[in-house]
Amino acid sequence: MTEEMLIDAIGLIDDELINDTYNAKKRRRNISLIRSLSLAACLALVVLGAFVFKGAIGNESVNYTQTTVGDFKYGGGLKGTFSTTFTSTSGNAAINMEVKSRNPLGFTGVTADGRKFHVRITRNTGICEYGDFTAAKERVPLPEDLPLGSKVMVCAEKFKEKSGIFSEDFVCYAETIIVFVDE
């Protein structure tokens, strides 16, 4: 008997035995997935709780939920965070940010009206959607290694060149970006 024969023979063992292991693997994967999701949910609750707590002790006087940068509004979200949805009111949808520092999770910036904030990139892309939301998604990679002092424009320019419908109402969002106000 050779090793090859043994390997081939193992490949022919009964379906029932293989299926049992396959199902055990699948169950294990599902359990891991559920655990990860539960952990993520717990973490989200902790973060949420922290923000609520921070708000409750009254250290914030600024309402961040409807802040305008130039012609550009971003709204919603809890105190301390901005929503990841940006809505254009005039068609000029660029957010200009000057990069002041950088860390592995993102970079800090200054808005046109002088606010400091922090942009955290959780993955490497931003996503633009336009028109009626059913249009194809345009993926615009966000810079991963921005040089210090460079200007950052989220989504807008590339989008403009591509679509040609920039002046119309549209919603541009980057679901992978979380914007924090720098305290």
Added chain:
Amino acid sequence: MDDEKIVELYFDRNQKAIEETEHKFGKYLYKIAFNILSDRYDSEESVNDTYMKAWNTIPPNKPTVLSVYLGRLTRSISIDVFRKKSAAKRKGSQYALSVHELGDCIADKKDIAEDLEVKALAKAISDFLRTLPEDSRRLFIGRYYFMESLKDAAKYCKMSESKAKSRLFRIRCSLKDYLVKEGYYI
């Protein structure tokens, strides 16, 4: 989509069968291929060959558990690819060349007798595996059928890597004893 419906698509010669197979089992098959080949492109090719083979063999075959059927195809295709690649790597060796040349004297390297022997051996191994506790059996199949890394196999058998390693060693020794008792020459 249920396995039965996918099999029906194959029987209807509907090409959606491939699409559905890929959707449901693509990752699983790729994992098997990659465990054996450790190469992205070869693995993708093996998985594609699996779809082709499934298309050509269903019908007449009507697998009851599609995952097992497809997994078996991928495993066998990937092992063939691995062996071919290993043989190609050995081409420079005169020993390998001699063996290759002598292979011409044999009608088919895998003749019927060998085929039967492999099938009998497979039955003996299945019987042996049934005597093992559940976790040992899964560990053995995970490691030597699915070719999982020791770490991965240990994980879904809920044991540490070192425990899995020693358990596998004991299983191999027991298998050897079992096969000797069954009359296999090892």
